[in-house]
Amino acid sequence: MQPIYLFLALLVIASLAYIPIKSEQILRQISLGGAVLYTILAGWLAIPALFAEPQFYSQDWWFLDPFAAFFLVLISFLFLSASIVSYRYIGHEMHERIIQLKQVRLYQLSLPLFILSMTAAVLTNNIGVLWVALEATTLTTTFLVAFYTKDASLEAAWKYILICSTGIALGLLGILMFAFAGNQAGGLDAESIFNLAQLREHATTFLPEIVRWAFVFIFIGIGTKVGFVPMHTWLPDAHSKTPSPISGILSGVLLNVALYTILRFKLVADLSLGNTWWTERFFLVFGVMSIVLPAFMIYIQRNYKRMLAYSSIEHMGLAAFAIGLGPFGVVPAMMHLVGHAIGKSMLFFGSGEILMRYKTTKIEQVRQLLKTSPYTAVLFLLGLLGLLAVPPSALFASEFLMIGYGMQSQWILTLVVLVALTIIFVSMIRHTLTMFYAHDASESDASSHMHKEGWTLTHTVMAAHLLLLVVVGVYFLTIPGIKFMSGIVQSISANL
Amino acid sequence: MTSVGMFYPLFIGGLLFASVLIPMILRRQLMVRLYAIASLCLALAMIVTFLQEGVTHLLFAIGATLLIKVFAIPMIMEQMAKRVGASTRLVSKIRPTTTLFLVIGVLVLVSLNSNHLAVFATVQPTYVLFTSISLVLIGFLMMVLRRDIYSEIIGFLTLENGISLFSLVTVGSGSLFVEGGIFSAILVGAVLMTLLSRRICELYGTESTDPLRELTD
Numbered sequence: 058m059q060p061i062y063l064f065l066a067l068l069v070i071a072s073l074a075y076i077p078i079k080s081e082q083i084l085r086q087i088s089l090g091g092a093v094l095y096t097i098l099a100g101w102l103a104i105p106a107l108f109a110e111p112q113f114y115s116q117d118w119w120f121l122d123p124f125a126a127f128f129l130v131l132i133s134f135l136f137l138s139a140s141i142v143s144y145r146y147i148g149h150e151m152h153e154r155i156i157q158l159k160q161v162r163l164y165q166l167s168l169p170l171f172i173l174s175m176t177a178a179v180l181t182n183n184i185g186v187l188w189v190a191l192e193a194t195t196l197t198t199t200f201l202v203a204f205y206t207k208d209a210s211l212e213a214a215w216k217y218i219l220i221c222s223t224g225i226a227l228g229l230l231g232i233l234m235f236a237f238a239g240n241q242a243g244g245l246d247a248e249s250i251f252n253l254a255q256l257r258e259h260a261t262t263f264l265p266e267i268v269r270w271a272f273v274f275i276f277i278g279i280g281t282k283v284g285f286v287p288m289h290t291w292l293p294d295a296h297s298k299t300p301s302p303i304s305g306i307l308s309g310v311l312l313n314v315a316l317y318t319i320l321r322f323k324l325v326a327d328l329s330l331g332n333t334w335w336t337e338r339f340f341l342v343f344g345v346m347s348i349v350l351p352a353f354m355i356y357i358q359r360n361y362k363r364m365l366a367y368s369s370i371e372h373m374g375l376a377a378f379a380i381g382l383g384p385f386g387v388v389p390a391m392m393h394l395v396g397h398a399i400g401k402s403m404l405f406f407g408s409g410e411i412l413m414r415y416k417t418t419k420i421e422q423v424r425q426l427l428k429t430s431p432y433t434a435v436l437f438l439l440g441l442l443g444l445l446a447v448p449p450s451a452l453f454a455s456e457f458l459m460i461g462y463g464m465q466s467q468w469i470l471t472l473v474v475l476v477a478l479t480i481i482f483v484s485m486i487r488h489t490l491t492m493f494y495a496h497d498a499s500e501s502d503a504s505s506h507m508h509k510e511g512w513t514l515t516h517t518v519m520a521a522h523l524l525l526l527v528v529v530g531v532y533f534l535t536i537p538g539i540k541f542m543s544g545i546v547q548s549i550s551a552n553l
Numbered sequence: 554m555t556s557v558g559m560f561y562p563l564f565i566g567g568l569l570f571a572s573v574l575i576p577m578i579l580r581r582q583l584m585v586r587l588y589a590i591a592s593l594c595l596a597l598a599m600i601v602t603f604l605q606e607g608v609t610h611l612l613f614a615i616g617a618t619l620l621i622k623v624f625a626i627p628m629i630m631e632q633m634a635k636r637v638g639a640s641t642r643l644v645s646k647i648r649p650t651t652t653l654f655l656v657i658g659v660l661v662l663v664s665l666n667s668n669h670l671a672v673f674a675t676v677q678p679t680y681v682l683f684t685s686i687s688l689v690l691i692g693f694l695m696m697v698l699r700r701d702i703y704s705e706i707i708g709f710l711t712l713e714n715g716i717s718l719f720s721l722v723t724v725g726s727g728s729l730f731v732e733g734g735i736f737s738a739i740l741v742g743a744v745l746m747t748l749l750s751r752r753i754c755e756l757y758g759t760e761s762t763d764p765l766r767e768l769t770d
Contacts, residue, residue, distance in 0.1 A: 185731030192738040199745050203752070211753050212765040218749065219705060222742050223696070223712065229735075230689070230716050237723040241675060247610075248728060266672035294768045354770055363770065 058102050060119045060180045066095055067173040074165035081151050081161045085144050088165045092140030095172065099133035102126075107545070120182040120254060124548035127391070128179045128310075128317050131398050135310045136172050138518050139302040142406045143168070145514045146302055149413055155205070163200055168303070171197040175314045184232045185251045187318060191228065191282065194311055195221040201303045202295045213294035220291040224281025228318075231274030235325065238263040238271060253321060260328035268329040275322045276339050282315035284370045285377065286346040293354075296366035297418060301409025304362065305402035308369040313394045316376060320387075320549050323380075327551040333384060341381030345470055347374025352477035356484040362408050362418045364488055365401065368444065371481060372397040372452075378474060379459040382466055387546045389458035392533050396451030396526060400444040403522035406515050407437040411492070414507065423492040429507040434493055436519040441489055443526045445482050450526050454533035561601045562680070567594035568718070569684045572711050573656050576695045577649040581634060581641050581703050585627045588707050592622035595714055599721060606725075613729055617736040618717070626710065626743045633747045634703065637754040644700045644761050652698060659690045673723070681722045688715025701760045702750040706743065713739060 070091030074084065106126035121129075147164060150156045174193035181187050195218060203214035239250035242262040249255040260268075281288035296304050327333045351371040358364040372393065379390035408418075410433040415423050427434040443450035446457075456478075463471035532538040571591035578584040596618040603611040645652065663686050667679070676682045692712025696705050750760065757764045 183728075183731060185728070186734060189731070189734035189738050192742065196738065196741050196745055199749070203749065206752065206756075208756055208764070209767050211749065211756060212768050215702070215749055215753065215762075215765060216768075218742070218746055219696070219709065222746075223693075223709060226709070226713055226716055230719060233716070233720050233723055237673075240724055247725065250724060251728070251731060264672060270672065293770070298768075357770060359770075 058098065060102065060121070060176070063095065063098050063102065063176055063180075064173055066091070066098055067169045067176070070095070071166050071169040071173070074162045079158065081158055082148065084161055084165055085147055088168070089140050089144050091169060092137050095169075096133045096137045099129050099176070103129040103133070118183055118186065119180045121180060122548040123545045124317075124320075125179050127545045128314060129176065131313060131395065132172060132175050132179065132310050135306050135398060135402055136168075138402060138406070138522065139306050140168070141518050142305070142409065142515050143300070143302040146300060146409050146413070150300075160204065164204070164300070167197050167201050168306075171201070171306070173197075175311065178314050179317060182253050183251050184235065184253055184256070187253070187321075188225070188229050188232050191279065191315065191318060192222065192225050194314070195225065195282075198295075198299070198303070198307065198311075202299050204300055204303075205298070209294075210298045213291075213298040216291045217295040220288070221282055224278045224288060226278070227274050227281075228278030231271045231276075231278055231322070234267055234271030234274060235322065238267040238329070241267065253325075256325050257328065260325045261331075263325075263329040265330050268326050269335070272322060272326040272336060272339075276319060276336075276343075279315050279318050280343060283312050283319065283373050283377075284347070285343040285373065286350045286370065289347070289350075289370050292370060293363045293366040296369065296405075297360060297362035301362075301405050301412060304365075304408070305405035308366065308405060309398040309402035312369060312373050313398060316373065316394070320380070324549045324551055333551055337381045337383060339381070340377040341467065341470065344374045344377030344379075344381050345473060347371065347377060348474050348477045352480040352484075355481050355488075358484070358488060359420055360418045361411065361420050361423070361488065361492065362405075364420075364485065365404055365408060368481070368485065369397070369401055371477075372401065372444075375456065375459065375474075378463070378470075379455070382459065382462050384550060386459060386462055387549065388539065388542045389455040389462070391542055391546055392451060392458070393455035395529060396455055397444070399522050399526045399529065400440055400450065400452060403440040403519050403526070404437060404444060406519055406522075407433055407440060410510075410513070410515050411437070414510065420488050420491055421495075425494070425496050427493040430510045432510060432512055432516045433519075436516060436523065438489060438493070439523055440519065440526075441485060443523065443530075445485060446478075449530045449534075451530035451533055452526075454530050454538075457534075557601055557604045561598060562678070564594045564598040564601065565681055565684050565718075567591075568598065568714070569687060572688050572691050572714065573660070575707060575711060576652045576656055576691060576698065576704075579643045579645060579649065581639065581643055582631065584643070584704065584707055585630055588710060589623050589627040591711070591714060592618060595717060595721075596623060598718070602721060602725075608725055610729065610732065611725065613732050614717075614721075614736075617732070621736055621740045622710070622714070625740060629744060630703065630706065630747050633751045634754075634760075637751050639703070639754050639760045643704055644763075645704070646698050646700055655694060655698070656691060659694060660687055663687050663690065676722050681718065685715045685718040685722065688712065688718065691715075700762050702746075702753055702762060703760055705762065706746045706750065709746070710739075710743065 073087050103126040106121045107123050174190045178190035199214050199218045202217050203210050236250040239245045239256055284292040296307050323336045326336050348371050351367040354367045376390040376393045379386040446452040568591050571587045575587045599615045689712050692708045695708030754760050
């Protein structure tokens with residue numbers, strides 16, 4: 058099957074948001090049906106490719122190697138999960154008159170277009186299209202960040218579009234430099250200098266000085282989209298202000314897609330420079346910074362959605378740290394991205410449930426969560442433990458491998474990372490337990506008037522995520538699991 | 554063809570001069586017009602390149618630059634600003650003369666560090682590379698120094714003009730599909746920023762970014 062069918066399906070799903078019907082429920086059903094269709098198509102395309110031989114030298118606009126297929130599976134999984142959660146979330150927001158029909162339409166339009174742009178970014182073989190797709194991820198989600206048209210949402214959306222667009226513009230400068238390197242090396246025509254596979258094939262002939270400049274711009278520019286410190290400032294605002302299902306996708310998969318892009322260019326740079334350590338230093342330095350700063354920000358946090366957003370920065374930092382450790386580190390980094398995508402989206406879905414009940418994202422205003430919302434609370438806690446790498450979570454497998462490898466190659470930095478992880482562990486548990494057990498003696502304590510919650514669609518999705526987090530975690534600790542992930546990263550290994 | 558080439562430095566100079574003036578202007582309409590003039594100079598430089606090299610793909614970039622950057626974006630920005638009754642007087646953290654010194658500082662900095670750009674020695678003429686990097690930095694400077702949404706948009710677009718110029722002198726032009734995508738992304742981005750600016754103006758009653766400081770840890 059050609060990727061074009063995936064794009065067409067998403068365009069049709071997006072256009073259905075504006076069919077002339079006034080029932081928001083039908084709109085939600087259409088959107089959910091669309092997500093199911095996309096997942097089937099994406100699975101049909103991606104799953105055979107996951108086990109195929111790496112296809113390095115495609116001349117076409119699109120290519121699908123195991124690495125791209127791996128990300129396509131992540132995107133489709135989270136799209137389906139978020140669409141199921143959205144079905145309940147948007148229905149509730151409409152019922153409570155928090156949003157209107159036009160906002161439902163905007164949501165149903167933006168979400169498939171957002172997925173379309175991420176899919177295109179993952180499958181394209183053309184670096185120009187890759188840039189357009191990355192920029193489109195920002196443009197399609199800007200109004201989802203400003204969804205509630207409140208003052209803070211507008212502020213978040215403004216920072217989001219301005220900082221991310223500027224970052225991606227710098228990324229374009231890096232992309233142009235890579236194309237220029239191809240142009241200067243000779244052997245590539247005007248069309249081929251934008252072809253990723255061709256760039257990879259001819260990388261050894263590029264001038265290393267140009268490639269270094271190009272990689273710096275790519276790393277800083279697209280690293281803004283990954284959320285690396287200190288380019289992260291937009292992320293806590295945007296991720297905390299979007300509707301929770303979208304926060305789940307933003308944290309769970311958009312950051313991964315941006316990192317995917319950097320890794321594609323890292324391979325070209327590594328081949329050109331004849332070593333991997335030059336690019337790995339960037340991952341190491343920015344990775345450690347992106348773990349340490351969020352540790353302190355999570356410690357002082359008063360907002361549970363912002364806490365999760367800072368945790369996303371930390372996890373991207375961990376993935377970068379693992380990549381920076383050397384070629385072997387890429388395997389735990391990819392495992393980490395899977396675990397983070399499953400775990401973080403689950404927690405954002407849970408945060409949506411908390412928000413629906415308490416109408417606030419402030420930790421101090423959420424009281425007696427375990428008593429009023431036992432299903433949400435228990436699932437949230439279990440998901441949090443998974444995210445904090447408690448075994449048998451997938452994140453335990455990845456962090457176990459990366460710390461083990463880190464102690465051999467970069468023990469001082471690894472110790473710094475361990476201290477930061479300890480701070481994060483204690484802080485996140487403390488904030489969560491505050492929401493669980495703290496109570497307010499005053500009459501204004503809303504929790505005392507709340508009815509006990511029932512099992513919802515969101516809880517089913519959260520439970521499925523939790524189960525998957527454990528199953529994947531156990532699989533990653535087996536020899537076949539490690540072999541499978543090693544096969545995935547073969548597509549981006551320089552083998553120098 | 555040689556006579557056409559004589560105009561090239563003029564257009565690049567015009568682009569740089571207009572972009573240097575932009576950060577010092579505190580009147581919205583004039584600032585937007587200067588951006589349009591800078592973009593026009595960029596389009597004219599592209600036309601000269603097209604006449605000299607005959608790369609047909611450039612025709613699309615020329616048309617898109619004229620249509621989008623010279624006409625559409627300035628017009629949309631002005632229409633939106635008028636609709637919400639935005640003030641024509643803009644806010645800056647520092648005075649125009651100080652801004653001028655900072656911009657000159659940027660130009661000197663780029664000039665002094667041009668030896669680090671020796672890897673791009675094949676890019677001719679060299680002043681175009683100098684101009685493109687200067688535009689990127691001027692755009693950045695403007696986004697940092699100015700405290701109103703319109704200046705931040707124009708700062709971003711100035712930065713983007715620098716990247717367009719860099720693209721022109723390094724790789725020329727990509728395929729129509731990619732060029733179309735890039736110009737569409739720029740247009741949609743500018744329109745979304747303008748729509749957001751309208752909402753911000755309606756909500757806060759000002760185009761200043763000072764009220765956008767609520768989200769802290």
